[in-house]
Amino acid sequence: MYTLGYDLGSSSIKVALVEIASGKSLAVISEPKKEMDMLAPNKGWAEQNPDDWWTHICKATKQLLKETNIQPNEIKGVGISYQMHGLVIVNEGGIPLRNSIIWCDGRAVDIGKKAFDELGHDICSHKLLNSPANFTASKLKWVKENEPELYKNSFKAMLPGDYIAYKLSGKINTTISGLSEGIFWDFEEEQIASWLLDYYGIAEDLIPEIVDTFSDQGHITSKGAMETGLKEGTPILYRAGDQPNNALSLNVFNPGEVAATGGTSGVVYAITDNLSVKESSRVNNFAHVNYATNNRRIGKLLCINGAGIMYRWLLNNLEVASYQEMNELAAQVPIGAKGVIILPFGNGPERMLENKDLGVQIKNVNLNIHTKAHLCRAALEGIAFSFVYGIEILKTDGIKAKVIRAGNDNLFRSPIFSTTIATLIEQDIEIYNTTGAIGAARACQLFDGNYTAFGKQIMDNDYIMSYSPSFEKKEYKMAYELWKKELEITLKNN
Structure with missing residues (x-):
C-alpha cells in the first residue's frame, strides 16, 4: 500500500x-x-x-x-x-x-x-x-x-x-x-x-x-x-x-533541531519551545506541524529570499551548461574569491534585513584578473554567508542548535557552499536526499502518531553524508567578515 x-x-x-x-x-x-x-x-x-x-x-x-x-x-x-x-x-x-x-x-x-x-x-x-x-x-x-x-x-x-x-x-x-x-x-x-x-x-x-x-x-x-x-x-x-x-x-520536530533549505530562497528553520520574540521583526515564529497547547513547538523561520535564485541567474547569464560546471569553476578559486563579494539579495524585500530591498550587489571586480569562476565562487560564498548571518540572528533569539539537517538540493550539493556554512557555525551539517513531496507522503502515517517509525524511515532511506568544518577556518572567517562589512555599509546607505 x-x-x-x-x-x-x-x-x-x-x-x-x-x-x-x-x-x-x-x-x-x-x-x-x-x-x-x-x-x-x-x-x-x-x-x-x-x-x-x-x-x-x-x-x-x-x-x-x-x-x-x-x-x-x-x-x-x-x-x-x-x-x-x-x-x-x-x-x-x-x-x-x-x-x-x-x-x-x-x-x-x-x-x-x-x-x-x-x-x-x-x-x-x-x-x-x-x-x-x-x-x-x-x-x-x-x-x-x-x-x-x-x-x-x-x-x-x-x-x-x-x-x-x-x-x-x-x-x-x-x-x-x-x-x-x-x-x-x-x-x-x-x-x-x-x-x-x-x-x-x-x-x-x-x-x-x-x-x-x-x-x-x-x-x-x-x-x-x-x-x-x-x-x-x-x-x-x-x-x-x-x-x-x-x-x-x-525529521526535525524537537527543540534544538534545525532544518535548512537552499532552493529559490534559502531558509533556516529552528524548533524551540521558547516563545522568545526578541527578533520578531526579522525572524518569523510559526506553529510547527506538531504544535499543540500541551506541546508548544514553534518553528523559528529565517528566510533569505536571494539565495538559489542568485545562482540560477548566473547559470542563465554565464556561458555555463550546468550547476555542476559552475561548482567545478568555483572550486578553482581560493576562499574569498580573490576579493570579489556578492550580496545576493535580488529577490525582493529581505525580512532579516528589516524588509530592505537591496538588490544584488557585485563588488570589487577587477576586469584584468577576475573571471566567471570568481563570480561562481563569490555567489556560493555570498549565499552561504547569508545563511551564517541568519544563524547569528537566531542565536540572539535563544536558539541553540544541536543538529542541522539539510536537503540535497542544488546549493547543499556544493561542497563549497556546505563547507563554508559548517566551518563558520562550527557544526556538522547532515545531508538527506529527500523532497517536500516525499515528506508530505510519509506524513500521512503520522495520522497514527508513530514518530519513532517515521524518523527511522528517514534515516534508513534518505541519509547521504555530513559536511564537517574545514581546517581553513581563518580564511573562511576573514572572507565572511569582509562580506559582512560590505553588507553593513550597504544597509546603512539604504
Whole structure:
C-alpha cells in the first residue's frame, strides 16, 4: 500500500509516491518541465494563477500512476505541502477571484508596518509572535483597500495548500499551523486573532474551518478523482506549509533541531519551545506541524529570499551548461574569491534585513584578473554567508542548535557552499536526499502518531553524508567578515 504527497512550489509542482511499510520513495514527478512563471504586474509584485497549479497537479498525478502502474485503490492517503504566505480568494462557487498573491510579493509591506506600529510592537510580538509584516493577513487587507468590489464578492481566503485540498475534496478548511503562517493566529488566546482582523476590517467568516495538521481533512470527490486519476474517497491526511513540511521531511520536530533549505530562497528553520520574540521583526515564529497547547513547538523561520535564485541567474547569464560546471569553476578559486563579494539579495524585500530591498550587489571586480569562476565562487560564498548571518540572528533569539539537517538540493550539493556554512557555525551539517513531496507522503502515517517509525524511515532511506568544518577556518572567517562589512555599509546607505 502507498501514500501520495504533493509539494506545491513557486517553481514547480512535485508529486511523490511512497511505500507505507518501508517509507521508500518509488517515484517523484515534477510539472511543468519548465519552471512556472511568476507574474509581476508591478515592481515588487508576484502572482500565480491557482488553476495553473491544479492543472499541473492533475497532469503529474496521472503521469505518476501511469509510470508506476500503481492502482488508485492502493493509495491510502494524500499529504499536501505548499508555498507559504500566499493568498487565494474564492467566491461562493469556489472559483478564484484573482491570481494568488504569493509569498515573495512585497505589496503589503507598508500595510504590515503600519499595523505593527499602531497595534503595538509588544502586543503583536507576544500574541502573534510576529509583526503582521508582508504576510497573508496584510495581503488580504491590501485587496480590501485596492480591490473593494472583488473583496465584497469574496467567500473564503485561503492559503495555497488550502486551495489544492479544496480542489481535491470540495471542502474548504485550514490548520493552526497554516493560520499562524498567515498571521491569523493568537498564541496567547489559542484562537483566531479577531482583534487583528477587526483592525484590518476583515470579516472573520472569511477564515476557513480549522482541522488538525494530521487528521482526516476530507476525501477526494468524484470530480477530483476524475481530474487527477485518484480514487474517489481517498482521504487527505496531512497539510503544511513548505518550510514546516521540509523540517518534517528531515525529521526535525524537537527543540534544538534545525532544518535548512537552499532552493529559490534559502531558509533556516529552528524548533524551540521558547516563545522568545526578541527578533520578531526579522525572524518569523510559526506553529510547527506538531504544535499543540500541551506541546508548544514553534518553528523559528529565517528566510533569505536571494539565495538559489542568485545562482540560477548566473547559470542563465554565464556561458555555463550546468550547476555542476559552475561548482567545478568555483572550486578553482581560493576562499574569498580573490576579493570579489556578492550580496545576493535580488529577490525582493529581505525580512532579516528589516524588509530592505537591496538588490544584488557585485563588488570589487577587477576586469584584468577576475573571471566567471570568481563570480561562481563569490555567489556560493555570498549565499552561504547569508545563511551564517541568519544563524547569528537566531542565536540572539535563544536558539541553540544541536543538529542541522539539510536537503540535497542544488546549493547543499556544493561542497563549497556546505563547507563554508559548517566551518563558520562550527557544526556538522547532515545531508538527506529527500523532497517536500516525499515528506508530505510519509506524513500521512503520522495520522497514527508513530514518530519513532517515521524518523527511522528517514534515516534508513534518505541519509547521504555530513559536511564537517574545514581546517581553513581563518580564511573562511576573514572572507565572511569582509562580506559582512560590505553588507553593513550597504544597509546603512539604504
